[in-house]
Amino acid sequence: MKMTVKEVANLTGVSVRTLHYYHREGILIPCEVTENKYRYYDATNLEQLQNILFLRELDFSIQEIKGILADPNYDEMDSFKKQRHLLQLKRNRLDKLIALLDQKLQGEETMNFKPFDMKEIEENQRKYQKETQERWGNTDAYHQSEQKTKGYTPENWAAIHNETEAIYASFVANMDKDTADPIVQDLVVQWQNNITKHYYNCTNEILAGLGLMYVHDDRFKENIDEHATGLAQFMSDAIGIYTAK
Amino acid sequence: MKMTVKEVANLTGVSVRTLHYYHREGILIPCEVTENKYRYYDATNLEQLQNILFLRELDFSIQEIKGILADPNYDEMDSFKKQRHLLQLKRNRLDKLIALLDQKLQGEETMNFKPFDMKEIEENQRKYQKETQERWGNTDAYHQSEQKTKGYTPENWAAIHNETEAIYASFVANMDKDTADPIVQDLVVQWQNNITKHYYNCTNEILAGLGLMYVHDDRFKENIDEHATGLAQFMSDAIGIYTAK
DNA sequence: ATAAACTATTACCTAAGGTGAGTGTCAAGG
DNA sequence: CCTTGACACTCACCTTAGGTAATAGTTTAT
Incomplete structure (x- = not known):
């Protein structure tokens, strides 16, 4: 069940270029790279890609995603739970924006900027990251590794x-x-x-x-x-x- | 009720740099610019900024926002309705992602990539844009203006x-x-x-x-x-x- | 054998600001 | 009147996550 870049792209909706990029960044390394540099992906790679897409959806940067996925104590289920929480926060934010829009549709002149605020979400993202970094135990090592790689x-x-x-x-x-x-x-x-x-x-x-x-x-x-x-x-x-x- | 950049930034959560940028791009021009180039904003500016933030939330580019807001036939209420629709689509997408995550939390091994798909949303964005462009009547003029400004x-x-x-x-x-x-x-x-x-x-x-x-x-x-x-x-x-x- | 459809790398480009340096301006207190 | 701290300005370079050629090698099907 080896898949080429194109096949993965078609199946998942990410571009070929993005797969190249994720390879160079070391967050999605094809299970096989032939002598002529053709990339081939397997089911494990697809699962990893799904994880990446979830984290990307939560506005983590590629470097942050690398850190999260490389965490030696990475707990998939725990991660999913946190991701769920973050997605819910995002949905709440959308709900508030929709509510604000509804007010304006009623003709109310509301000068409200709170719904646009991202503070709560960003705070939770930081919390997420901090936890994985702490799990690395040695933050120095973690940072060195991040810089080097x-x-x-x-x-x-x-x-x-x-x-x-x-x-x-x-x-x-x-x-x-x-x-x-x-x-x-x-x-x-x-x-x-x-x-x-x-x-x-x-x-x-x-x-x-x-x-x-x-x-x-x-x-x-x-x-x-x-x-x-x-x-x-x-x-x-x-x-x-x-x-x- | 003139406000300085800092005051607007604090009130709205937008950075000072962003206000500078929006000024240069011509999408949010302060009601007054003093001789020493200090920017001052009034209530109308704030309203415009709110509109910009809504459109930004919907992933329109700054150039697209400029086009939408400069539309001579711009209908605020109609625009709000479309924005509402787009926000709802985004929320639906989040709902699907949350559902997918819930499946994974149940331990299901689901290799689903559809929820990440942005096609429907992008399609609606294009529809939105196309409508405003059509209202400009003369698309040539619109594009020239876009290029020049x-x-x-x-x-x-x-x-x-x-x-x-x-x-x-x-x-x-x-x-x-x-x-x-x-x-x-x-x-x-x-x-x-x-x-x-x-x-x-x-x-x-x-x-x-x-x-x-x-x-x-x-x-x-x-x-x-x-x-x-x-x-x-x-x-x-x-x-x-x-x-x- | 050849064309179509892949694959690769390299290299330059973009959007929406962030960041910092260097400098000008204003209001308040001494 | 002077100073000082907070604010304002511009300029210029930097960043992310890829997009977009251009060029060239490979595979596959006919």
Whole structure:
């Protein structure tokens, strides 16, 4: 069920250009990019796109959307609830504007500007964002990551992806060894460097935190275990030993 | 009841920069601009601003808003009715999005993109615009005017205003003469040239149409008669004689 | 084999203001 | 009369979320 850009565009109503843009911005990365740079999208991509459209509807900027969706503790249902609330606020605002218009249709000379006000909505948007940022725990890391990833091109993303996958592969290839084995410990260092290089300064403390998340956060765990069952636990253990020193 | 930019900004929630911008774009011209370029707004300006905010809410561009508000046959009540309809469409759309979100909250895996669709709303916006453009009668003139006035700066507007007022004053000064008097007829020519120079190619046919509007369209009539009671009729008659030749 | 219909990248363009620098103006209090 | 803080002005550059070519490679169907 791979879909081309055009097919996605037709199905969803977003333009091809927008898909290109979302790719470059790193908020919707096609499941497959062939050698000749053709983009192909799958069902997961479509779901992500739907999420993006919801957030866009709520007037979040693309950068903000990136932050929300990249949140390691992102809770879809919780997010939907907040989105619902924001949509309701917007509807209330429209209701007030319609009411004001009705007054004017009655011939009332009303000089009212409150219905145009966006303060309440903006306040809730900020609240939403603040919560996700707090969940990132380390705001410094979050901001660094935001800054760094801002300018990444699709080529950059592809390179990062390859590099990351290579380290994953090495981990898988050494899963029979002890987690304290120097080879495995070196992979942990590579992993840490990879994060620092591409996202944010990954200190030992943060690395320790990540190690714990890899087993306790299902989103992370599932992702990692796709490379090999048990990999998440293995990496987490290896990181634990490394950071304990 | 003159208000400064800041006061208007505080009252309406619109930024000072936006007021500057609306001035330069010619969609909200302060009732008074002092020698040192300070802007002062009155109640009429506020009403106009409210209209602008309504139209902005409906996603009309500033240029489109200019076209709508400059429509010589602009009917406020009719406009409100259409605005109401558009706002309702927007609300319906929000309702659908909320419903979709509710489905997702129920855990349904729905891959629906229709609620994001803007086609219906855009279609109605086009309909709205088309109607006002048609009322301009001469679409060529409308477009010329749109193009020309696009680049006008506040200084341009002030100059045009002065020039126009000067002709009005001359008309007033000669209201005791016959409308066929060469002096009056020359003012008609100046009037025609003024329009051609600043707005669009004002042919004799169009001028004749304007002459009729000056007495039949209350918006025009009131505006003109502010300079002197009976001026609208006087100008209309003079134009009638000129274009009859 | 060729045309139609895709795909890609690059690069420039837009709307509706935001932001900041530098400067002029006004009202109030000392 | 002077100063000071709040306000006013313009100028000029910046931003977002893509739109719109132009140019060129690819796929697919005939």
